[in-house]
Amino acid sequence: MEERRGPVRYALSVTLVALLIGAAAVEACELPAGFTPRGRLESAGVTVVFRTLPPAIELGRHFAVEALVCGDGASPVLTRVDAQMPEHRHGMNYRPTLAGQGNGRYLAEGLLFHMPGRWELSFDVEAGERRTRLVTDVVME
Amino acid sequence: MRQLLLGVIAVALLATPGRADDAELKRLLQHGPWPVSTPRDPSNAASGNAAAIALGHRLFFDARLSANGAVACATCHAPARGWTDGRARALGLADVDRNTPTVLDVALHRWFSWDGRADSLWSQSLKPIVDPREMGASGEHVARIVRADATLACLHAKAFGTPPGLEADRALVQAGKALAAFLETVRSGRTAFDDFRDALARGDAGAAARYPAAAQRGARLFVKSQCNVCHLGPAFTNGEFHDVGVPFALGAGRVDAGRSEGIKRVRADRFNLLGPWSDDRSGTVAVKTRHVEASHASFGQFKTPSLRNLGHTAPYMHDGRYATLRDAVRHYSELDVERIHTHGEQLLRPLKLTPGEIDDLVAFLESLTDPAATRVPAVPPAMGCGP
Numbered sequence: 001m002e003e004r005r006g007p008v009r010y011a012l013s014v015t016l017v018a019l020l021i022g023a024a025a026v027e028a029c030e031l032p033a034g035f036t037p038r039g040r041l042e043s044a045g046v047t048v049v050f051r052t053l054p055p056a057i058e059l060g061r062h063f064a065v066e067a068l069v070c071g072d073g074a075s076p077v078l079t080r081v082d083a084q085m086p087e088h089r090h091g092m093n094y095r096p097t098l099a100g101q102g103n104g105r106y107l108a109e110g111l112l113f114h115m116p117g118r119w120e121l122s123f124d125v126e127a128g129e130r131r132t133r134l135v136t137d138v139v140m141e
Numbered sequence: 142m143r144q145l146l147l148g149v150i151a152v153a154l155l156a157t158p159g160r161a162d163d164a165e166l167k168r169l170l171q172h173g174p175w176p177v178s179t180p181r182d183p184s185n186a187a188s189g190n191a192a193a194i195a196l197g198h199r200l201f202f203d204a205r206l207s208a209n210g211a212v213a214c215a216t217c218h219a220p221a222r223g224w225t226d227g228r229a230r231a232l233g234l235a236d237v238d239r240n241t242p243t244v245l246d247v248a249l250h251r252w253f254s255w256d257g258r259a260d261s262l263w264s265q266s267l268k269p270i271v272d273p274r275e276m277g278a279s280g281e282h283v284a285r286i287v288r289a290d291a292t293l294a295c296l297h298a299k300a301f302g303t304p305p306g307l308e309a310d311r312a313l314v315q316a317g318k319a320l321a322a323f324l325e326t327v328r329s330g331r332t333a334f335d336d337f338r339d340a341l342a343r344g345d346a347g348a349a350a351r352y353p354a355a356a357q358r359g360a361r362l363f364v365k366s367q368c369n370v371c372h373l374g375p376a377f378t379n380g381e382f383h384d385v386g387v388p389f390a391l392g393a394g395r396v397d398a399g400r401s402e403g404i405k406r407v408r409a410d411r412f413n414l415l416g417p418w419s420d421d422r423s424g425t426v427a428v429k430t431r432h433v434e435a436s437h438a439s440f441g442q443f444k445t446p447s448l449r450n451l452g453h454t455a456p457y458m459h460d461g462r463y464a465t466l467r468d469a470v471r472h473y474s475e476l477d478v479e480r481i482h483t484h485g486e487q488l489l490r491p492l493k494l495t496p497g498e499i500d501d502l503v504a505f506l507e508s509l510t511d512p513a514a515t516r517v518p519a520v521p522p523a524m525g526c527g528p
Contacts, residue, residue, distance in 0.1 A: 093433065116369075
């Protein structure tokens with residue numbers, strides 16, 4: 001699987017402003033009303049725009065990720081959302097469930113960051129024969 | 142403003158050699174304020190209910206709940222011993238494989254028991270009643286005891302709106318929910334560390350300086366050594382599970398699989414939050430149960446205990462192998478990484494502490510103890526149900 005790391009790294013304990021993007025940048029994903037994106041990840045032909053619910057992730061609190069996936073050519077499908085702590089060599093103790101909501105919109109529930117440090121939040125996307133993992137850092141303090 | 146505050150804080154820490162950096166100070170402040178509020182448990186309609194608390198208090202100290210009438214919840218969770226029993230491994234009707242965890246501040250936990258086999262305080266509270274090694278009773282037995290005692294039956298009716306019935310599972314669940322309502326009130330108070338932490342937060346160098354120098358050095362060593370990564374927040378625990386290199390062999394070819402077995406049990410538990418006995422119709426509190434996942438790393442993992450009130454709760458570790466805090470600190474100083482599961486926590490490294498540093502860490506840990514946490518709580522009023 002091709003892995004593409006997003007250009008963003010943010011400390012959620014502060015805010016997530018570093019990655020906030022303007023609506024114009026994600027027009028192709030046709031953001032629904034009220035969807036304020038927290039981050040945008042791009043790989044060749046695939047874009048993932050996401051927000052977290054609640055917006056501020058707290059250590060030891062479950063949260064959800066709502067994602068919009070769009071791209072060129074074959075309709076991309078989000079197949080998994082997960083998170084790892086590479087320096088600790090472990091992931092979460094919970095496996096998120098992923099539900100499609102139509103029009104490229106997905107809801108992943110059941111995520112929980114149980115330790116401070118750098119987490120890699122990943123989105124696995126399939127578009128035709130191509131599989132791409134888009135990754136962004138989340139630093140919990 | 143932040144720089145000014147941190148500058149004041151740093152002055153307060155001048156009693157320790159070297160200077161605490163901003164990150165260390167920030168981490169220390171994250172261990173408070175204390176106490177924190179205990180939210181009501183949506184899965185337990187009796188949570189916070191005065192009659193349920195009164196009933197749960199009486200049940201907790203009532204040995205009649207056990208099969209032989211000699212073992213109460215309080216037999217192992219004795220207030221005078223920090224709500225533990227002082228033994229390496231618990232003893233109910235028979236020997237138990239693990240150390241008795243304290244129930245102080247237990248309402249703040251996400252999972253219950255060393256392996257997280259219960260996903261709610263009420264479902265955990267009913268398990269020792271029916272465990273053959275602990276109290277060895279049954280739902281039928283609990284129903285008989287509560288129905289036969291006028292005060293208990295009256296409190297039950299006030300707590301749950303109906304008189305106690307004969308249905309075994311319902312009697313067990315309601316006893317568990319009353320016990321949980323009581324246990325939610327078993328809270329520890331402020332400690333010397335909390336006074337120090339709050340003094341740092343408000344920039345009161347004079348008050349901070351009253352915290353013993355050894356404990357101050359130990360506090361800095363605690364965060365510098367990243368102990369706070371697992372023992373985080375005001376309760377000094379992340380509520381999850383780790384393999385810290387404590388052997389899990391029980392002898393005679395038996396092993397304690399820890400969290401991996403706990404996940405199997407909680408999923409199979411008919412009293413879990415996904416079942417019909419939860420009062421949370423929204424399903425919100427069951428999100429952990431729906432999503433919890435076992436992995437190879439779960440084998441041999443045990444719950445991160447709170448570090449509050451360690452002064453009352455010796456011995457230490459899930460199997461009670463360490464008699465003193467010094468022994469427990471030495472474990473992390475001399476950590477045998479070869480003993481850690483191959484999928485284990487990469488964060489763990491031997492701290493290689495000097496004897497003085499061990500003294501400092503012990504002083505810090507002892508300062509997390511509320512001297513009043515061993516008091517026996519007064520029996521709540523019977524609410525017109527008897528004496």
